[in-house]
């Protein structure tokens with residue numbers, strides 16, 4: 001009896017892991033580092049040992065209950081995951097224990113009409129990892145094996161966790177939703193942000209002339225270092241006029257926008273005839289007035305973009321491996337300091353990505 005009790009304690013010990021759980025919404029919300037049961041892979045699933053996980057504005061929305069989805073707490077946030085496979089369903093043949101992977105955080109069913117044509121970002125049964133399911137601010141995370149993407153040799157876990165979400169979002173915007181021709185003027189809003197810093201580099205690689213915006217000299221300097229030819233002061237209300245001047249009144253052909261609100265409204269003021277605004281976020285406001293007269297006279301396009309497809313994630317990682325896309329990492333926190341990482345993101349006082357390394 002005594003031996004059995006000892007054995008059961010040993011068994012339980014190997015069956016727990018550390019996970020950060022959001023236990024109450026707020027700004028800041030309340031987080032706890034807890035022992036939780038080790039996840040076990042079910043049919044078609046894999047367990048990933050998390051080596052790094054990036055923070056995104058989405059995490060702040062989850063923390064503040066600012067998403068239009070009801071979330072059951074406690075919840076482990078974190079969607080930008082890089083790690084190694086620690087467990088896999090025996091029925092999954094294309095992966096093995098120890099494989100280095102990134103995870104497509106737009107979980108998709110793999111079966112609906114959109115998934116069948118590779119548009120998993122439009123999945124009818126999509127879920128967001130770290131929002132509707134427990135995510136990567138934990139030692140391990142359970143994911144469907146179809147969401148795994150191979151981490152190329154030469155791309156370390158921190159680089160992956162700093163690029164896979166924002167970088168592949170920008171990749172999806174510039175190579176799937178909108179199209180950039182060599183010589184086009186491209187405006188990347190917020191060049192020091194995750195999406196903006198990747199958009200500058202991707203547009204440059206596609207042969208565009210890139211302009212960006214930044215609210216501080218440090219942010220503008222970063223945007224210039226990443227390849228922006230001109231960077232305007234986002235605090236100057238006349239920045240669209242400045243951009244018209246830079247482009248010799250032509251305006252910009254493509255704008256990568258991820259802020260919404262007044263910023264999106266201003267983008268129309270410096271958009272070339274026939275130009276495209278592609279947008280993927282609304283942190284500065286969801287409701288934007290649109291004057292239809294110049295919109296159709298100048299034959300503008302406004303295109304929505306959501307997340308990424310697996311192919312965008314793959315391309316992003318391949319570009320990182322080839323040195324064409326570099327991450328900008330501001331700071332890395334250990335798992336027990338995840339709340340401090342959230343505070344850093346909320347402070348807006350950072351350049352590039354904030355990561356947690358469990």
Ligand SMILES: [Zn+2]
Nearest residue numbers: 109112115123
């Ligand atoms: Zn689907």
